[in-house]
Amino acid sequence: MTKKIYFDDIKIGDAMPAFASAPITRTNLVRYAGASGDFNPLHHDETFVALFGMQRVIAQGMFIMGITSNAITQWIDNKYLRNFKVRFSGMTEPADLTDFENTKTRATITVTGEVVKKFAEGGENLIQCDITAMDALGSVKLTGSFIAALPSK
Amino acid sequence: MADKSKVGMEFPTYTFEVEKGKIAEFALAISQKEDKNQLNPIYVDREAAKKSGYNDIIAPPTFQTCFPLWAAGGLLPLIQALGIDLIRLLHGEEEYYYFGEINPGDIMTGKSKVVEMYEKEKKDKPGKFMDFTVIETEIRNQRGDLVIKTRSTLVER
Numbered sequence: 635m636t637k638k639i640y641f642d643d644i645k646i647g648d649a650m651p652a653f654a655s656a657p658i659t660r661t662n663l664v665r666y667a668g669a670s671g672d673f674n675p676l677h678h679d680e681t682f683v684a685l686f687g688m689q690r691v692i693a694q695g696m697f698i699m700g701i702t703s704n705a706i707t708q709w710i711d712n713k714y715l716r717n718f719k720v721r722f723s724g725m726t727e728p729a730d731l732t733d734f735e736n737t738k739t740r741a742t743i744t745v746t747g748e749v750v751k752k753f754a755e756g757g758e759n760l761i762q763c764d765i766t767a768m769d770a771l772g773s774v775k776l777t778g779s780f781i782a783a784l785p786s787k
Numbered sequence: 788m789a790d791k792s793k794v795g796m797e798f799p800t801y802t803f804e805v806e807k808g809k810i811a812e813f814a815l816a817i818s819q820k821e822d823k824n825q826l827n828p829i830y831v832d833r834e835a836a837k838k839s840g841y842n843d844i845i846a847p848p849t850f851q852t853c854f855p856l857w858a859a860g861g862l863l864p865l866i867q868a869l870g871i872d873l874i875r876l877l878h879g880e881e882e883y884y885y886f887g888e889i890n891p892g893d894i895m896t897g898k899s900k901v902v903e904m905y906e907k908e909k910k911d912k913p914g915k916f917m918d919f920t921v922i923e924t925e926i927r928n929q930r931g932d933l934v935i936k937t938r939s940t941l942v943e944r
Binding site (some may be wrong): 655656658661665666668669670671672674675686695696697699700701703704705711712713714715717718719720722723737 | 812815816817818826827829839840841845847848849852853856857861862873874877878879880881882883884885888900932938
């Protein structure tokens with residue numbers, strides 16, 4: 635799937651290829667709830683969140699982490715991943731189908747990343763890439779990093 | 788409020804059998820796709836996965852999140868055991884260390900332990916604190932190999 639990437643070709647400061655999700659819908663949240671088993675009604679039942687004065691359900695943080703993992707594995711093969719960590723910082727509301735054009739931006743996740751470190755450990759050549767997931771309005775959803783062991787030429 | 792005497796507490800071991808269909812379902816969900824043909828083939832096609840250097844179809848990087856949710860009775864027993872109020876619960880951080888592949892047919896066993904509990908003052912409300920609980924889990928396959936180690940930080944607002 636991915637292009638062959640070698641440790642030698644990666645430089646500190648290199649950017650991860652840009653990634654944008656599809657606008658997140660309530661159907662996406664329900665599908666993720668079923669797949670993951672996270673049935674917290676906060677993520678699918680608008681009558682539940684209304685009890686706490688919220689207007690809309692919010693996406694599962696782990697769904698956003700999953701989307702972020704797709705951004706990573708579009709660039710780096712799964713087998714090279716050694717560590718992946720995130721800190722959740724903002725909530726994501728899905729797009730409203732009644733006003734899709736105006737609400738899709740808050741529900742579209744872009745993932746960017748930058749290689750910050752190259753090092754050797756345990757006989758492997760590793761890169762650390764810092765990552766940020768935000769919506770199309772610039773509101774940050776999570777920050778984190780991944781470490782990957784890459785082959786050398 | 789989180790009960791700080793719970794540091795060191797171990798949760799009952801859970802067992803989760805990895806099904807090919809569950810991997811595809813999870814991959815569809817995180818990829819926002821409707822059809823398996825639109826997915827990275829390593830998540831659905833054994834031959835394609837082998838060609839890419841894997842033993843078999845593999846699970847996506849965050850797949851293990853479904854193990855405790857499906858195999859250990861969901862989130863509530865854990866939250867109740869820790870004395871955390873669900874309404875005030877936030878997922879703060881999540882971290883994975885990868886040591887091997889997860890393939891269909893694997894029987895995964897997870898052992899979780901509370902490793903840290905601490906509090907931090909709220910920046911916007913001095914004198915008010917948030918409680919942090921860190922849970923580490925070792926996930927092994929049926930051969931006893933450590934496949935993934937996870938570290939989850941739960942926050943009670």
